Amino acid sequence: MIKKGRNSHQTSSYPQGIKKVFSESLKRKKIRDLDLGLISPSELSRQLDVSLSSIYVWKKKYSINYQKQVKVVVEEKSLTMKSKQLKEEIRFLRERLGEKQIENELYKEMLDLIAKDYGIDIDEKYYKKKPFSHLSKKGRR
Numbered sequence: 001m002i003k004k005g006r007n008s009h010q011t012s013s014y015p016q017g018i019k020k021v022f023s024e025s026l027k028r029k030k031i032r033d034l035d036l037g038l039i040s041p042s043e044l045s046r047q048l049d050v051s052l053s054s055i056y057v058w059k060k061k062y063s064i065n066y067q068k069q070v071k072v073v074v075e076e077k078s079l080t081m082k083s084k085q086l087k088e089e090i091r092f093l094r095e096r097l098g099e100k101q102i103e104n105e106l107y108k109e110m111l112d113l114i115a116k117d118y119g120i121d122i123d124e125k126y127y128k129k130k131p132f133s134h135l136s137k138k139g140r141r
Contacts, residue, residue: 020050024062031062 030048033039034055041059045052060066115122 020048022048022050027058028062031058032064034059035063035065 030039030044034041034044039047041052041055045055111122114120
């Protein structure tokens, strides 16, 4: 009595040591049958006398339904660390912005004091002009 199951040694229809080569068209046809559910991977493996891993390699290569799966590994620690770094950078930039705003106000106050001391209307003399008005079409190179 021949036992059929996982551990049974089935004899191949091919002599041992002979390499089987299948055409690409045959592989595509068999994988199409597999995709359509006409045959299972294990049945196809037995039918063609090839390993199950070979069937899955063919499926990966020839199946129209196969989509390459991409794994994305996200480490929580790295996200937390990146978040901390970004928060620290935001804090630093806000401080610098505040310092620059104070510095800007100080310069405005200094200009106002200088204008009062020398009797110059800075707004009238410098700010009413159009920006870059000193560059006329004739003066451009």
